[in-house]
Each structure stands twice: as structure tokens, then as C-alpha cells.
Amino acid sequence: MTGMDDFRSDTVTRPDAAMRAVMASAAVGDAVYEDCPTTHRLEAMAAERLGKEAALFFPTGTQSNLAALMAHCGRGDEYLVGHKAHTFLYEGGGAAVLGSIQPQPLPNEPDGTISLAAIEDAIKPDDFHHARTRLLTLENTFSGSVLDPAYLEAATGLARRHGLGTHLDGARLMNASVATGCEADVLARGFDTVSLCLSKGLGAPVGSVLAGPRDLIQAARRLRKMLGGGMRQTGILAAAGIHALEHNVARLADDHARAARLADVLAAFLELGSGPAQTNMVFMTPVAIDVDAFRRFLADRGIAVGGRYGNLRWVTHLDVDNASVDRVQAACEDYFSGDGPH
Numbered sequence: 001m002t003g004m005d006d007f008r009s010d011t012v013t014r015p016d017a018a019m020r021a022v023m024a025s026a027a028v029g030d031a032v033y034e035d036c037p038t039t040h041r042l043e044a045m046a047a048e049r050l051g052k053e054a055a056l057f058f059p060t061g062t063q064s065n066l067a068a069l070m071a072h073c074g075r076g077d078e079y080l081v082g083h084k085a086h087t088f089l090y091e092g093g094g095a096a097v098l099g100s101i102q103p104q105p106l107p108n109e110p111d112g113t114i115s116l117a118a119i120e121d122a123i124k125p126d127d128f129h130h131a132r133t134r135l136l137t138l139e140n141t142f143s144g145s146v147l148d149p150a151y152l153e154a155a156t157g158l159a160r161r162h163g164l165g166t167h168l169d170g171a172r173l174m175n176a177s178v179a180t181g182c183e184a185d186v187l188a189r190g191f192d193t194v195s196l197c198l199s200k201g202l203g204a205p206v207g208s209v210l211a212g213p214r215d216l217i218q219a220a221r222r223l224r225k226m227l228g229g230g231m232r233q234t235g236i237l238a239a240a241g242i243h244a245l246e247h248n249v250a251r252l253a254d255d256h257a258r259a260a261r262l263a264d265v266l267a268a269f270l271e272l273g274s275g276p277a278q279t280n281m282v283f284m285t286p287v288a289i290d291v292d293a294f295r296r297f298l299a300d301r302g303i304a305v306g307g308r309y310g311n312l313r314w315v316t317h318l319d320v321d322n323a324s325v326d327r328v329q330a331a332c333e334d335y336f337s338g339d340g341p342h
């Protein structure tokens, strides 16, 4: 929505002139033939940043997660996953539908962790009555929340002691890295594979990368082809990803500061259901107002907000600025002073 203050998601960012320029001049070749120099450059850069042997470019985070799950698990295997995790709840059930992988959902704590006791308890003994427990997946950030690095180490250590593989859905791992001051490779260290979205806060128009050991990435390459993700002159997209990794990581701190300010602005008018901002996200479950009327009022003022089912989700990113937050404040003042419909 051009011209809006669009807080629905950090996926709405549009490439700026500098990013479009590197895309326009990118050296390209056929990436299925492994012939695309710019794609290779992005993959090498991602592998290095994430501390893994190899990396592979994907059209979406959903496909990179699915290829990872299928590289770790075969038909009839099982993966342990949070009941509110993206791979379980928001990827169309792909692991089960396309991978024949049984999800074993476990309760996500409000901070995005799964208790170590719950993980240990869910690992099935080697018994033909059970699916084979093969993999633990975690997500960081989880609804904007950063997982404690000590927890990541404990959970991945536990998985390893039981012979499980580990996958990190790190769609917004760079937000976690900037928020904690821990490098991404440190946050990804305990995991075999990690998926990172370039198309969210990092501002690329398309793309994710999956990083991991060479053998799993080779398996993921075959799966990517099977899933229809073997794209050709991807250098044009990879160039945007390289630009994003070079220019748009440290600035995520601005998004986090802006989300904190937005939470303060909103808290003056409304209860924040789930506390203050977490990295670049603010969640609200407003009970005292008509959420749909409030959303419509904001939309009339050029402010778009995400969330569904009575929740509001505000996400900060490259394409909203301090003036956007000022306009939210002015809109709230009008709405709650009686100038707006309640």
C-alpha cells in the first residue's frame, strides 16, 4: 500500500534505489546449472555469516524450512516443534502433507521456548509403535521475542544427546542478533541447519537462505528442485540479498527502538496484551474497544495494522519512520478524545 504507514509486517518493504541498482547490474547465470556467480556469492556470504559449511538460496522461508525438515526427516519420522511455531502453524501443514513427517507439537512458553522437560518427555523410545523422533526445531525470534542464548545451547545439547538433528527457523535471526549483541553464527551454533529470511526486516524483495553442513544442503538442493524452487537467473534476487546483508542488518536497531517508542505511544491509550515491544513487534489484544472500528479508523488515516481474530500486530521496518509513529500518536489522540467513532 503505497503512501501508507504500513505496520502490517516487515515483509512489505520495497527495494530502495540502491538495492534496485545492484539488482539491475547483477552478473547472472542459470542457478540450477550452478552457474550463477551472484547467487554463489550470496550463498557463500550467508554460510559465513551463519557459521555453516554451505548455504542455498530459496524463493521463500516456507520452502527453505520444508526442504530442511525433509532433509533431516524421512517418511514416518517425527519432528518436535512448538505449537505456535511457524513451521507447524503457518506453513500449510507442509511437513505432514508433502514430507510425510509427523509433527509432535509441544507447548511454546510465552517467550518462545519449549521446556526442556517437555522436549525430553516427547522423544520416543526406539519402538515400532512410534514414529521415529528425528529432529528438534526452534524459532528465533519467536513473535518478535529473542530466545535466550543459554536456552538455545541447553535445548540443542539435549537434542544432540538423544541423537536428534536440530533446525532453527531463523526467519528474523538478524533481529535476534542485533537485539542481543550476539553474532548470528553464535546464535545458530547449536543447530545443524538454519533458515534466514532476506525479505523481511532486511528489505530484499524475495528470498531466504538455508545454511548447514554440506551433505544436508546437498540433500536440500534436490528437495528444492522437487518442490519447484529450482529458479534460474536468481542472481538478480541474490544481489538484493547481498545488499541487504551488507547494509540492512545493523540498522535493525532503529526498528527496535521505533517499536519500543510505538509501544509507549499505544500504551498511553490501550492495554498492551502481551507487554512491551519485542524487537520490531508490538502485539495488542485490546479488550475495551471495538478492534475492527479502530482498525478502520486507522486505515482511513493511512495507517495499516496487522493481526487477526481481535489482535493487533504492529511491525516496524525500513519503510516506516519516526513521522509514521507520530501519525499513530495523532490518530490515537483523535480516536480516544472522542473525535473518532468508538
Ligand SMILES: *Cc1c(COP(=O)(O)O)cnc(C)c1O
Pocket (backbone or CB within 6 Å): 059, 060, 061, 062, 063, 065, 086, 087, 139, 141, 169, 171, 172, 197, 199, 208
Ligand atoms: C516469515 C516467516 C517464515 C517464512 O515465510 P515466507 O513468507 O515463506 O518467506 C518462516 N518462519 C517465520 C518465523 C516467519 O516469520
